[in-house]
Amino acid sequence: MRPVRLAVIVGSTREGRVGNAFGRWIADVAAARAECEVDVVDLVDFDFPAHYPRQPTAEVRRFAGHVGRADGFVVVTPEYNRSFPASLKQAIDFAYDEWHAKPAGFVSYGYRSAGLHAVEQLRTVFTELHVMTVRNTVGVDLCDADPLDTEDRRLAAVAMLDQLVWWAVALREARGLRPYVK
Numbered sequence: 001m002r003p004v005r006l007a008v009i010v011g012s013t014r015e016g017r018v019g020n021a022f023g024r025w026i027a028d029v030a031a032a033r034a035e036c037e038v039d040v041v042d043l044v045d046f047d048f049p050a051h052y053p054r055q056p057t058a059e060v061r062r063f064a065g066h067v068g069r070a071d072g073f074v075v076v077t078p079e080y081n082r083s084f085p086a087s088l089k090q091a092i093d094f095a096y097d098e099w100h101a102k103p104a105g106f107v108s109y110g111y112r113s114a115g116l117h118a119v120e121q122l123r124t125v126f127t128e129l130h131v132m133t134v135r136n137t138v139g140v141d142l143c144d145a146d147p148l149d150t151e152d153r154r155l156a157a158v159a160m161l162d163q164l165v166w167w168a169v170a171l172r173e174a175r176g177l178r179p180y181v182k
């Protein structure tokens with residue numbers, strides 16, 4: 001089987017953010033699976049325009065290219081005011097067809113809610129983009145002493161990635177058989 005190409009999208013670009021650590025962690029967990037090839041797409045590395053451009057800029061095309069090449073996505077998101085950060089929404093809106101008929105899983109984090117409000121809002125956004133969001137998520141409570149270093153967290157990541165890879169393979173095969181309907 002061709003490797004499953006997973007794009008790990010790191011959604012926070014905040015100065016002093018912690019999201020890059022969660023992105024690195026889930027990228028390492030995914031890359032340890034024999035069937036996965038991981039592309040870390042860290043939004044801090046993109047110089048997006050302040051205003052939605054009439055024509056896509058080179059950086060917008062570069063981002064859409066990462067989305068287009070992926071078979072599935074792990075979206076790493078914090079919770080900001082019961083939602084996900086503007087940096088993530090800005091990027092999501094810069095691709096369209098490239099998202100279609102592919103799955104997404106989530107690693108979220110926040111205080112106590114573990115970022116789950118952000119995930120629920122992302123599910124709504126991704127429905128519009130014909131993205132299949134997987135049931136299980138990895139939710140990290142930042143109140144925990146060492147949020148990543150737990151067996152529960154590792155098992156949650158395995159369950160989310162199992163579902164994500166299943167859908168990524170199934171939908172890749174389906175897209176190969178006939179064009180996706182919109």
Ligand SMILES: Cc1cc2nc3c(=O)[nH]c(=O)nc-3n(C[C@H](O)[C@H](O)[C@H](O)COP(=O)(O)O)c2cc1C
Pocket residue numbers: 012013014016017018019020078079080081082083109110111112113114115142
């Ligand atoms: C503007 C803003 C709003 C926030 N709102 C929430 C919130 O509603 N719920 C929550 O659990 N944490 C909230 N937090 C805390 C963040 O989840 C926490 O600071 C996290 O580290 C942010 O991710 P980042 O460091 O990768 O940017 C908020 C943080 C910021 C900066």
